[in-house]
Amino acid sequence: xxxxxxxxxxxxxxxxxxxxxxxxxxxxxxxxxxxxxxxxxxxxxxxxxxxxxxxxxxxxxxxxxxxxxxxxxxxxxxxxxx
Amino acid sequence: xxxxxxxxxxxxxxxxxxxxxxxxxxxxxxxxxxxxxxxxxxxxxxxxxxxxxxxxxxxxxxxxxxxxxxxxxxxxxxxxxx
Numbered sequence: 302x303x304x305x306x307x308x309x310x311x312x313x314x315x316x317x318x319x320x321x322x323x324x325x326x327x328x329x330x331x332x333x334x335x336x337x338x339x340x341x342x343x344x345x346x347x348x349x350x351x352x353x354x355x356x357x358x359x360x361x362x363x364x365x366x367x368x369x370x371x372x373x374x375x376x377x378x379x380x381x382x383x
Numbered sequence: 384x385x386x387x388x389x390x391x392x393x394x395x396x397x398x399x400x401x402x403x404x405x406x407x408x409x410x411x412x413x414x415x416x417x418x419x420x421x422x423x424x425x426x427x428x429x430x431x432x433x434x435x436x437x438x439x440x441x442x443x444x445x446x447x448x449x450x451x452x453x454x455x456x457x458x459x460x461x462x463x464x465x
Binding site: 313314315316317325327341342353354355357358360361362364365366368369370 | 395396397398399407409423424435436437439440442443444446447448450451452
């Protein structure tokens with residue numbers, strides 16, 4: 302069985318936690334010894350298991366931040382947010 | 384072969400585009416007739432094909448926005464961002 306080498310080089314923040322203790326997190330993760338990228342996915346409590354997710358470059362994370370902060374403010378129904 | 388029903392109910396923003404025209408997007412997507420959730424993933428130009436991604440609840444998107452905007456400002460090396 303192949304092995305996937307990865308390293309969470311920076312824990313940035315937790316978005317949510319489910320009943321089994323898995324957490325959806327924004328981290329900076331190095332996959333297969335490549336340069337670290339931002340990464341949003343679910344992790345088991347001990348961070349040895351993961352679910353599918355997305356990786357984001359610095360530029361993609363900056364674009365996402367800009368989208369969330371204004372360009373699309375009218376498109377997001379903030380009354381539905383906490 | 385099973386069919387996955389989905390509907391992009393709202394195009395919110397494009398994070399990046401690659402050489403083949405696939406775009407990484409933040410959308411609101413309804414999967415299998417469930418209530419729409421925020422969704423970050425890559426899409427083909429005509430939005431008929433997709434890559435793996437993450438779905439986010441309203442609360443998770445709000446948490447992500449808060450993380451990007453401050454709580455972790457010191458952890459993100461902004462000199463590496465555009």
